[in-house]
Amino acid sequence: MVIQANSGFPGLVVDDFYERGQDYEENILKKLENNEKWITEFQLDEIHLNKLVSIAFTINDKEGKPAQAEKVTLFVYRPSNAKKDFSVPMTLSDDKKTYRANMTFASKGKWDLLASVIIDGTEVNYAKAVFVKD
Numbered sequence: 001m002v003i004q005a006n007s008g009f010p011g012l013v014v015d016d017f018y019e020r021g022q023d024y025e026e027n028i029l030k031k032l033e034n035n036e037k038w039i040t041e042f043q044l045d046e047i048h049l050n051k052l053v054s055i056a057f058t059i060n061d062k063e064g065k066p067a068q069a070e071k072v073t074l075f076v077y078r079p080s081n082a083k084k085d086f087s088v089p090m091t092l093s094d095d096k097k098t099y100r101a102n103m104t105f106a107s108k109g110k111w112d113l114l115a116s117v118i119i120d121g122t123e124v125n126y127a128k129a130v131f132v133k134d
Helices: 002-006 017-035
Strands: 038-044 053-061 071-077 086-089 098-103 109-119 122-133
Touching: 017 122, 038 109, 038 122, 053 071, 053 109, 071 098, 086 098
Parallel strands: none
Antiparallel strands: 038 053, 053 098, 071 086, 071 109, 109 122
């Protein structure tokens, strides 16, 4: 720390910390408010190690009308090993209501799914924990 302090390392101090904090809070509140506009659901069968699985995701407004998403990406996180994290684009099915992605899991255990959806230029995120069996 002494070497860093003497070498001009700026550390974590920023001049506009108060303004940045307000911007961060405003952006988080806007995202949370935007997330509440939508009704979402993940649909998937039981997941088995090294077997292809189809993951479906629906996002509808409060009246049940499907969202017109610009882009949907499924991020897959392995909490115990970040090196195994990956992402895949989700494609709109023929029914124009469901987004799908096919994948295999190379490790059994707990995984986290995060659907990142871009609607009208704004990103909304929805998560689900899954368990991969032998």
